[in-house]
Amino acid sequence: MPLKVHGLAQSSSTQRVLVVLKEKNVPYELVPVDFFGGELKSPASLAKSPFGQIPYIDDDGFVLYESLAICKYIAAKYAGTPLLPDQSDVKAVALFEEACSVEESNFHPFATGIVIEKYGKALRGLEPNDKLVEEYVFKLDEKLDGYEAILKRQRFLAGDHVTLADLAHLPSGQIMGDVGVKLLEDAHKRPNVSRWWKEISSLPSWLAVIADAKAA
Amino acid sequence: MVFKLFGNARSRPTLRVAHILKEMQVPFEFVAIDVQGNEHKTAEYLKKQPFGQIPYIDDDGFVLFETRAICKYIATKWRGQGPALFPDPSDLKATALFDQALSIEYSNFDNAAVNIAVEKVYKPKYLNKPTDEALVAEQVSKLEAKLEGYEAILSKQKYLAGEYVTLADLYHITFGFYIVEEGGLMLFTDEAKYPNMARWWKDITSRPAWLAVKGGL
Numbered sequence: 001m002p003l004k005v006h007g008l009a010q011s012s013s014t015q016r017v018l019v020v021l022k023e024k025n026v027p028y029e030l031v032p033v034d035f036f037g038g039e040l041k042s043p044a045s046l047a048k049s050p051f052g053q054i055p056y057i058d059d060d061g062f063v064l065y066e067s068l069a070i071c072k073y074i075a076a077k078y079a080g081t082p083l084l085p086d087q088s089d090v091k092a093v094a095l096f097e098e099a100c101s102v103e104e105s106n107f108h109p110f111a112t113g114i115v116i117e118k119y120g121k122a123l124r125g126l127e128p129n130d131k132l133v134e135e136y137v138f139k140l141d142e143k144l145d146g147y148e149a150i151l152k153r154q155r156f157l158a159g160d161h162v163t164l165a166d167l168a169h170l171p172s173g174q175i176m177g178d179v180g181v182k183l184l185e186d187a188h189k190r191p192n193v194s195r196w197w198k199e200i201s202s203l204p205s206w207l208a209v210i211a212d213a214k215a216a
Numbered sequence: 217m218v219f220k221l222f223g224n225a226r227s228r229p230t231l232r233v234a235h236i237l238k239e240m241q242v243p244f245e246f247v248a249i250d251v252q253g254n255e256h257k258t259a260e261y262l263k264k265q266p267f268g269q270i271p272y273i274d275d276d277g278f279v280l281f282e283t284r285a286i287c288k289y290i291a292t293k294w295r296g297q298g299p300a301l302f303p304d305p306s307d308l309k310a311t312a313l314f315d316q317a318l319s320i321e322y323s324n325f326d327n328a329a330v331n332i333a334v335e336k337v338y339k340p341k342y343l344n345k346p347t348d349e350a351l352v353a354e355q356v357s358k359l360e361a362k363l364e365g366y367e368a369i370l371s372k373q374k375y376l377a378g379e380y381v382t383l384a385d386l387y388h389i390t391f392g393f394y395i396v397e398e399g400g401l402m403l404f405t406d407e408a409k410y411p412n413m414a415r416w417w418k419d420i421t422s423r424p425a426w427l428a429v430k431g432g433l
Contacts, residue, residue, distance in 0.1 A: 073312040
């Protein structure tokens with residue numbers, strides 16, 4: 001039975017999972033969720049995803065939510081592009097976990113904030129809070145100095161191989177660029193960040209996720 | 217060479233790491249960073265921690281930052297010397313449920329807890345600045361919206377990842393303790409409203425390793 005992903009093709013957290021599934025060539029079925037219709041607050045849904053969030057997966061009865069946990073599970077279970085360090089290498093695993101945490105604390109809150117204001121609100125016909133966007137952009141810009149320093153000495157965030165830590169940036173990073181916040185693409189200001197962004201955002205698996213989102 | 221923890225004696229993230237060092241009985245040397253003097257923003261410091269944040273560790277030349285990565289490293293390297301704070305990595309499903317629990321803390325608790333801590337405790341106590349009560353109310357509301365999810369999970373199992381305590385539970389303590397004890401907010405300690413979460417909270421915060429560091433380093 002193919003793995004079921006309950007989510008939406010256009011949702012950034014769902015896309016984090018989809019890019020990993022495509023990178024690993026894992027057959028899956030995307031089960032669209034009636035996000036605005038309150039499906040996620042139903043008792044049946046809360047039993048699977050208690051915080052009412054997407055995505056969650058059902059792998060032959062094994063239910064899992066939280067996109068990073070799902071990504072790690074898929075990366076560990078299936079062959080193909082490693083996306084994880086060798087689990088017996090304690091230091092490599094630690095540096096990978098550090099990179100995942102860097103995304104969560106230094107990228108995610110600000111990138112998500114920008115996406116919500118400039119994209120999410122537009123979907124609901126609401127006006128963005130420009131002052132808040134300015135604040136998020138300012139803070140993210142500062143954090144990218146840290147990224148530049150790391151990516152100056154190595155190809156990807158956890159070392160010389162692409163991992164889940166890099167891919168985690170794709171959905172929000174993509175939308176940010178689409179709505180005109182080109183922090184990741186600024187080759188003049190941060191040549192290594194832009195080199196890294198160009199490489200991960202041109203992965204065929206990521207382009208396939210974007211294509212699916214447009215078609216949905 | 218002894219394990220070195222670079223941070224601040226009362227910083228919440230520094231204490232998160234110190235707690236796990238105690239759980240795993242790892243001897244360490246605490247090195248105070250002059251946060252007031254902006255030592256963490258110097259070029260020298262940025263070579264170790266490129267985001268200019270505390271803490272970071274140096275384990276015989278191996279430098280690591282981000283507290284959760286550090287704690288997982290400690291719990292892995294010294295596994296066997298203390299409690300097993302995460303499942304056997306060869307158990308794919310148990311590991312997935314542990315990763316899920318780790319993410320629960322990061323996505324549903326951390327951001328609001330940190331914001332409340334900064335406003336209610338850190339600003340008045342250390343920066344002599346007034347609390348933005350409207351912001352606190354907003355963040356408390358955000359956090360409270362998540363507590364039902366926690367209550368649902370903890371009504372079915374003892375801890376967030378299953379029947380055994382893991383790092384995912386323990387990561388909540390350093391900020392949770394701060395906002396409840398020093399911020400004076402009931403939140404998840406409200407036994408009437410969240411009986412299972414309160415039970416869980418009491419359990420994890422009574423661990424000797426936490427009690428050893430909760431007052432600071």
